[in-house]
Amino acid sequence: MLVTTKEMFEKSRKENYAIVAPDFWDSNSCKTYVETAEELGVPVILSFAQAHSEMLSIEEACTLGKYYGEKASVPVALHLDHGLDVETVKKAVDLGYTSVMIDASAQPYEVNVARTKEVCDYAHAHGVVVEAELGHVGSGDVITSENKEALTDDHNIYTEVEMAKRFVEETGVDSLAVSIGTSHGLYKGTPVIDFDRLHELRAALPVPLVLHGGSGSGDENLERCATEGISKINVFTDFTVAAIESSKKEDYINWYKLLLDANESIKNKLKFYYKLFHTGKA
Ligand code: 13P
Numbered sequence: 001m002l003v004t005t006k007e008m009f010e011k012s013r014k015e016n017y018a019i020v021a022p023d024f025w026d027s028n029s030c031k032t033y034v035e036t037a038e039e040l041g042v043p044v045i046l047s048f049a050q051a052h053s054e055m056l057s058i059e060e061a062c063t064l065g066k067y068y069g070e071k072a073s074v075p076v077a078l079h080l081d082h083g084l085d086v087e088t089v090k091k092a093v094d095l096g097y098t099s100v101m102i103d104a105s106a107q108p109y110e111v112n113v114a115r116t117k118e119v120c121d122y123a124h125a126h127g128v129v130v131e132a133e134l135g136h137v138g139s140g141d142v143i144t145s146e147n148k149e150a151l152t153d154d155h156n157i158y159t160e161v162e163m164a165k166r167f168v169e170e171t172g173v174d175s176l177a178v179s180i181g182t183s184h185g186l187y188k189g190t191p192v193i194d195f196d197r198l199h200e201l202r203a204a205l206p207v208p209l210v211l212h213g214g215s216g217s218g219d220e221n222l223e224r225c226a227t228e229g230i231s232k233i234n235v236f237t238d239f240t241v242a243a244i245e246s247s248k249k250e251d252y253i254n255w256y257k258l259l260l261d262a263n264e265s266i267k268n269k270l271k272f273y274y275k276l277f278h279t280g281k282a
Pocket of ligand 1: 049081183184185186212236
């Protein structure tokens with residue numbers, strides 16, 4: 001069944017676990033994520049990132065997500081990940097996504113508030129929930145066990161607690177992506193997570209917290225995030241890595257077989273994350 005994240009998050013916050021938000025990029029990955037959740041009897045936040053529009057348009061992704069989500073035996077939220085502009089996010093609401101993210105985290109605070117509020121007002125009037133990001137989860141090098149200084153153009157800005165409280169009050173946002181040390185994509189080494197900041201944010205904010213950049217962040221780090229305050233963990237790169245690793249297992253001459261085996265590897269990776277995040281049954 002297709003739902004918003006509201007009830008999923010109420011339960012996960014109460015029981016201190018996280019739900020995986022895997023990004024799909026085609027029908028194979030979309031179907032595989034839903035099948036995996038059904039096998040385990042857990043909810044899934046089926047995510048499609050606007051940045052992947054060269055593979056699927058947001059309309060195509062919505063059609064796929066609705067098809068698999070509506071017939072699923074477990075709760076499925078269909079989420080637009082990293083909506084980059086207000087118009088696209090409003091369009092996603094009109095199309096039937098049940099959850100949307102407006103990502104204005106690289107903008108000044110006032111711009112982030114204004115865009116998030118505009119999306120919240122629109123989405124809430126249509127029964128859709130909204131995620132925003134404050135601070136900024138970048139991509140590329142971050143502070144890791146091997147690299148003490150983060151050096152990249154798209155660098156992390158850690159989320160400030162007081163600013164986050166104000167942001168939630170001013171926007172009415174339903175969940176908040178926070179920056180506590182992870183980054184999108186792969187790392188050299190393991191990132192250093194600011195757990196003190198996570199605990200402070202969890203104690204201060206009335207809304208569920210989201211962690212972006214789950215891939216390669218270290219199993220111990222992720223398990224702690226899931227059980228110490230994060231309600232949703234976004235993962236994309238690790239599923240593509242699983243598919244690539246799978247494609248090297250044999251000297252494939254059959255593309256169809258290669259894809260089927262890759263789906264199986266993606267499924268195993270997703271099962272691994274559900275276990276690591278202690279995700280409760282739907
Ligand atoms: P990774 O690719 O690092 O897992 O990040 C995914 C993500 O945060 C999508 O929003």
